Amino acid sequence: IYKCGGIDKRTIEKFEKEAQEMGKGSFKYAWVLDKLKAERERGITIDIALWKFETAKYYVTIIDAPGHRDFIKNMITGTSQxxxxxxxxxxxxxxxxxxxxxxxxxREHALLAFxxxxxxxxxxxxxxxxxxxxxxxxxxxxxxxxxxSYIxxxxxxPAAVAFVPISGWHGDNMLEPSTKMPxxxxxxxxxxxxxxxxxxLIEALDAILPPARPTDKALRLPLQDVYKIGGIGTVPVGRVETGILKPGTIVVFAPANITTEVKSVEMHHEALQxxxxxxxxxxxxxxVSVKELRRGYVAGDSKNNPPKGASDFTAQVIVLNHPGQISNGYTPVLDCHTAHIACKFAxxxxxxxxxxxxxxxxNPKSI
Known part of the structure; x- marks a missing residue:
């Protein structure tokens, strides 16, 4: 991100110095991302665009899905987008x-992603x-x-998967071919x-195939976060899954059924039409105040097949880490796009x- 201009040099130098002082010099880059996350969580308005960089072909947005076991919930939110x-x-x-x-x-991450x-x-x-x-x-x-063999x-x-030997710390094979691995x-x-x-690695990112984008379907935008930005107001953030979002659209947020007008839409620091x-x-x-909206709500167009909350639905379920037996009445937490909600297998x-x-x-008794 840094080498492609996604973070400015001053910021890196500030964090390098702090990391050094805390004896964490070797963690400089991890430190940067964690520091920015922490500042974001404390509500300092850090530009959401820090996680983006440009390659020869694409704008790349990084969703830093944390590797820690406790973060599986966040990982599901990130990976689903x-x-x-x-x-x-x-x-x-x-x-x-x-x-x-x-x-x-x-193993768990690869299986979750798929x-x-x-x-x-x-x-x-x-x-x-x-x-x-x-x-x-x-x-x-x-x-x-x-x-x-595992994937x-x-x-x-596996024939469609690029395997790249890298050193993120030294930069080998990240942006330029390494001399250390002839x-x-x-x-x-x-x-x-x-x-x-x-x-x-950057060339492997350029070889990603852009998925077909369903612009003709009704608008669905699951919220990843909601920010309060000084001088601007409430700014929900998320990825458009289907449809088109424009300034002037009267959106409805489900399941809360809150309706409001979109004043502006922004990506990579630029206003979008x-x-x-x-x-x-x-x-x-x-x-709309920040308190009224939360991660997991879905924005849609109030005039075109808007999203609605549902009390029940039929689903196909794949079970990972099987608890031994699942029968009617089983109550897991459902992770749906960016939402997490308790539910029951009726x-x-x-x-x-x-x-x-x-x-x-x-109609199996149990699985």
Whole structure:
């Protein structure tokens, strides 16, 4: 983000100095992101655009899905709004093994991403500087083989996934080809839309295929956050999933049924005449306080098939980390786009084979 101009040099230098003073010099970049997050949470208006940078082809918005187990809820919120997942695995001795072990996070994150509909994947094999010996080809190949076999079981096609050996700290293969890994001839991907290849992580981002954007459907914009910005007012933020959002639209927020007019729509610091699916935007609304809106609400056009709250619905459910038995009356927390809400399985109608989609049992007592 920093090298592509998403954060200014002054900010980095300030955080570098603080990190040094606290003996955390080696965490400079992680520190920057955490510091900005903390400031954002304290309500200092930090520009939401800090997480963006430009490549030769795209504007990239980073949703920093935290890796910590306690953050699974936030990770679901973030991941459900992504076009592509970049799975970072650590190449250090023991670190990779811990992540890919039966209860490891690498597994859980890859499975969550696929289950939440993120069908494009890039794998960054990080910390190549800390392998034995440093920048080891055999370690990279070992990890590539193991991760390929795992993601294939989930449903990804490894041939369509770029595997890039990197060192985020030293910058190897991030933006420019590294001189430390002469053995790496580059990554290649094959998909029905064609082939792509390159040496660095940024080129792998440029090889992402933009998904088809459903502009013809009714507007749906799940809120990721709501900010109060001095001199402007209430600014909900989220990604347009379907439809088009324009200034002047009379939006309704479901399920609270709050209606208001959109004054302006902004992305990458620029006012937009319209936001289309895939755009992560902030929009300013009239006469609604920050307290009335919350993450998980969905904005729609009050005049065109607006979203409405529902007390029940029929769903297809995939179970991860199965608790042993699930029967009618089971009460999980439902994570729906950016919302988290307690619910109950009123009746289990059928059991379906995940890979074929065929029903294997009707009205099962339990699964």
């Amino acid at each position: 992504a076009d592509c997942a970049v799975l970072i695995v650590a190449a250090g001795t023991g670190e990779f093994e811990a992540g890919i072990s039966k209860n490891g996070q690498t 289950t939440l509909g993120v069908k494009q994947l890039i794998v960054g094999v990080n910390k190549m500087d800390s392998t034995e010996p440093p920048f080891s080809e055999s370690r990279f190949e070992e990890i590539k083989k193991e991760v390929s 294939k079981k989930i449903g990804y096609n 053995w790496f001839k580059g990554w290649q991907v094959e998909r029905k839309e064609g082939k792509a290849d390159g040496k660095c 319209e936001a289309v699916p895939g755009d992560n935007v902030g929009f300013n609304v009239k006469n 009746e289990i109608k059928e059991k379906v084979d995940r890979r074929t989609g065929k029903s294997t049992e009707d």
